[in-house]
Amino acid sequence: MNPRFSALNLIQVRKKSTPIERPSRPSEIFGKNVFNKKMMKHYLSKEVYLELKRSIDQGDTIKREISGPVANAIKAWAMDLGATHFTHWFQPLTGLAAEKHDSFLELSDDEAIDKFSGNELVQQEPDASSFPNGGLRSTFEARGYTAWDCSSPVFIFENAYGKTLCIPTIFVSYTGESLDFKIPLLKSMHKLDQAATAVCQYFDPTVERVSPTLGAEQEYFLIDEAFFTLRPDLLLTGRTVFGAAPARGQQLDDHYFGSIPERVFAFMTELEHDAHKLGIPLKTRHNEVAPGQFECAPRFEEINVAIDHTQLLMDLIDRTAQKHNLRALLHEKPFARINGSGKHNNWSMSTDGGKNLLSPGTNPQENLMFLVFFTTVIKAVHEYADLLRASIGSAGNDHRLGANEAPPAIISAFIGSQLTKVLDDIIKPPRRTKKDAPNPYLKLGISKIPELFLDNTDRNRTSPFAFTGNKFEFRAVGSSANSARPMIILNTIVAQQLMDFKKQVDAKINRGRKQDAAILDVIKDYIKTSEAIRFEGDGYSDAWVKEAESRGLSNIKKTPHAMDAYLKEKAVKLFTDQEIFTESEIHARYEVFMDHYLNKVSIEADIIADLAMTSIIPAALTYQKSLIHTVKASKDIGLKRSAVGAQQELIEEIGELVGKTMNLNKKLTKARKKAESQPETGDQAKYYADEVIPFFDQIREQVDALEMLIPDDAWPLPKYREMLFVK
Numbered sequence: 147m148n149p150r151f152s153a154l155n156l157i158q159v160r161k162k163s164t165p166i167e168r169p170s171r172p173s174e175i176f177g178k179n180v181f182n183k184k185m186m187k188h189y190l191s192k193e194v195y196l197e198l199k200r201s202i203d204q205g206d207t208i209k210r211e212i213s214g215p216v217a218n219a220i221k222a223w224a225m226d227l228g229a230t231h232f233t234h235w236f237q238p239l240t241g242l243a244a245e246k247h248d249s250f251l252e253l254s255d256d257e258a259i260d261k262f263s264g265n266e267l268v269q270q271e272p273d274a275s276s277f278p279n280g281g282l283r284s285t286f287e288a289r290g291y292t293a294w295d296c297s298s299p300v301f302i303f304e305n306a307y308g309k310t311l312c313i314p315t316i317f318v319s320y321t322g323e324s325l326d327f328k329i330p331l332l333k334s335m336h337k338l339d340q341a342a343t344a345v346c347q348y349f350d351p352t353v354e355r356v357s358p359t360l361g362a363e364q365e366y367f368l369i370d371e372a373f374f375t376l377r378p379d380l381l382l383t384g385r386t387v388f389g390a391a392p393a394r395g396q397q398l399d400d401h402y403f404g405s406i407p408e409r410v411f412a413f414m415t416e417l418e419h420d421a422h423k424l425g426i427p428l429k430t431r432h433n434e435v436a437p438g439q440f441e442c443a444p445r446f447e448e449i450n451v452a453i454d455h456t457q458l459l460m461d462l463i464d465r466t467a468q469k470h471n472l473r474a475l476l477h478e479k480p481f482a483r484i485n486g487s488g489k490h491n492n493w494s495m496s497t498d499g500g501k502n503l504l505s506p507g508t509n510p511q512e513n514l515m516f517l518v519f520f521t522t523v524i525k526a527v528h529e530y531a532d533l534l535r536a537s538i539g540s541a542g543n544d545h546r547l548g549a550n551e552a553p554p555a556i557i558s559a560f561i562g563s564q565l566t567k568v569l570d571d572i573i574k575p576p577r578r579t580k581k582d583a584p585n586p587y588l589k590l591g592i593s594k595i596p597e598l599f600l601d602n603t604d605r606n607r608t609s610p611f612a613f614t615g616n617k618f619e620f621r622a623v624g625s626s627a628n629s630a631r632p633m634i635i636l637n638t639i640v641a642q643q644l645m646d647f648k649k650q651v652d653a654k655i656n657r658g659r660k661q662d663a664a665i666l667d668v669i670k671d672y673i674k675t676s677e678a679i680r681f682e683g684d685g686y687s688d689a690w691v692k693e694a695e696s697r698g699l700s701n702i703k704k705t706p707h708a709m710d711a712y713l714k715e716k717a718v719k720l721f722t723d724q725e726i727f728t729e730s731e732i733h734a735r736y737e738v739f740m741d742h743y744l745n746k747v748s749i750e751a752d753i754i755a756d757l758a759m760t761s762i763i764p765a766a767l768t769y770q771k772s773l774i775h776t777v778k779a780s781k782d783i784g785l786k787r788s789a790v791g792a793q794q795e796l797i798e799e800i801g802e803l804v805g806k807t808m809n810l811n812k813k814l815t816k817a818r819k820k821a822e823s824q825p826e827t828g829d830q831a832k833y834y835a836d837e838v839i840p841f842f843d844q845i846r847e848q849v850d851a852l853e854m855l856i857p858d859d860a861w862p863l864p865k866y867r868e869m870l871f872v873k
């Protein structure tokens with residue numbers, strides 16, 4: 147039997163998963179596997195607890211003196227919960243989390259003891275030679291250090307077979323260069339804190355700290371495992387390289403927010419349960435637009451913890467799906483012509499007093515403060531749009547951006563009609579007739595900015611960067627991305643812009659301008675000079691592409707070209723001024739991302755050639771052969787020409803499609819050779835993007851056409867309709 151049919155049979159008889167045992171209230175298990183402040187208090191002496199809390203709150207590294215007692219407390223807590231191993235958990239530039247497990251077990255005079263020392267808590271030295279480093283270290287100097295980031299809590303990861311104590315760490319080379327996403331993220335948070343706190347001082351001298359916040363909505367697809375294993379392309383690249391469109395796609399629009407299928411519901415319940423235990427505040431779950439597509443989102447948190455949580459969540463989604471005989475696809479575009487998946491990064495800034503700096507206030511002073519942060523973010527996006535574009539670039543996201551269901555590769559900001567009017571009125575106060583009420587901007591002066599009532603329903607799903615009432619939503623981020631990459635850039639550019647803002651305001655104050663007037667001057671300037679980045683219309687339309695061009699906005703469709711922004715003088719100056727990356731770190735990162743891109747696309751090229759030659763063409767030729775027999779036999783028994791003509795045409799059509807596929811495949815191979823002969827990684831990646839990848843779609847066209855001709859029971863790969871609709 148065709149393995150597809152066996153898969154379909156298997157899915158029909160799958161047993162329902164037994165519901166997990168869980169308390170009715172999530173609060174009963176929330177954070178159960180996290181060494182949170184409550185546990186610290188319980189397991190630590192008062193002095194050590196207070197010192198640790200201080201380090202955490204102030205973002206300091208923990209003092210050596212307390213690392214011993216803290217390690218003992220963590221070990222006691224972890225062993226009470228049944229953990230047997232520990233690992234430093236870090237985020238190398240591969241984009242996945244990395245871990246190396248060590249047992250607590252030690253032998254002392256032949257006696258087995260459980261040991262976990264302060265040193266092991268604070269620092270480790272994993273052999274790091276096989277992590278990407280972009281040439282920062284040669285393999286003989288393979289030492290890398292991981293060190294505890296105590297601002298992110300220690301947690302226990304459990305599965306049916308055991309429990310592991312995980313310590314979130316930074317990953318740094320022997321020579322001090324960052325090899326991960328966490329170090330630059332922490333640095334960017336620190337810079338943003340300094341810059342934003344200084345600006346807050348104009349309004350509220352009690353503000354001591356500002357932290358960026360992030361709530362990331364995660365989209366993903368679920369398909370049955372039986373189909374997944376029959377699709378080598380999904381297995382190796384995360385996306386289907388072939389597949390004809392199903393008769394029914396998403397045109398009925400009946401999936402979005404529709405009722406959740408029971409099997410998926412079971413998966414989601416377990417996912418939520420496990421996430422809650424890990425302290426991930428998962429809050430929403432629903433169907434997405436495409437069939438088989440879903441979304442979940444945790445409540446926002448301080449950005450460093452939020453990013454650790456999104457990384458963990460992706461891992462959990464993957465594992466939990468497998469427990470339910472499902473596979474989660476986190477790729478940005480697993481299915482052509484069907485909506486892709488994003489990870490909307492909702493971002494804002496919050497003071498230590500808990501005030502959201504992007505939330506309009508209730509009085510004029512608060513509103514002025516809001517406008518400062520609001521217009522500064524927009525100005526920063528305008529100034530550094532190309533860097534933001536680069537920060538979301540990946541082989542997967544290139545399929546999604548601009549593909550009619552995702553924001554285009556053009557960066558623009560949507561703010562809604564109300565705020566547009568507010569900004570317009572600030573730079574050009576409306577003229578009033580005698581009958582009008584006095585204009586608040588003119589008459590009452592600058593400190594009397596009116597109360598802002600924001601209507602949250604003003605949404606634009608087509609914008610890559612949208613203001614949604616009290617936060618910006620960076621919607622162009624890809625579903626499989628580590629959010630740190632775009633968030634490092636966002637924090638850094640806003641920090642830079644806030645510093646510039648303060649400089650400009652202070653200069654005016656020094657020249658005798660009143661503070662509020664000086665602030666409003668700069669706001670006005672920012673509104674005017676960043677106007678080009680604001681766009682309220684349909685971001686998916688062709689008209690916008692033209693309009694954006696006339697505004698001078700870039701539209702860089704392919705990642706290898708977008709990545710050039712990292713190396714431009716302006717970016718290097720930004721990164722080095724803000725001390726986020728050194729010049730060699732920038733180049734190393736560029737190399738790593740380009741290399742990663744190249745690896746991804748060359749695996750795709752391999753699998754395309756492989757599947758075409760060893761699965762598709764044989765199926766086509768077998769069918770063709772049987773048709774030839776039929777025609778021959780038909781002629782033998784003297785059938786009329788008109789009775790065999792159609793079959794003959796079919797034979798020819800198949801022959802032509804097979805021929806074209808093979809031809810294109812040869813061209814693909816040739817182009818790949820040429821790409822590989824380019825001297826630099828960057829050039830190779832660009833050559834791939836421009837000259838190799840176009841063959842992917844051309845080959846696909848032939849194969850998808852064959853899928854529509856070849857008998858269903860002879861088609862080797864699970865079809866779109868099966869993967870998307872059968873659960």
Ligand code: ADP
Pocket residue numbers: 359360361362363443444445446447492493494495502614616617
């Ligand atoms: P939607 O965009 O679907 O309307 P929500 O308004 O519920 O969704 O919010 C989406 C995400 O934005 C959630 O993760 C939420 O916690 C997050 N969010 C809300 N406020 C903030 C904030 N101040 N900073 C960062 N993220 C926030």
Ligand code: MG
Pocket residue numbers: 363490619
């Ligand atoms: Mg959203």
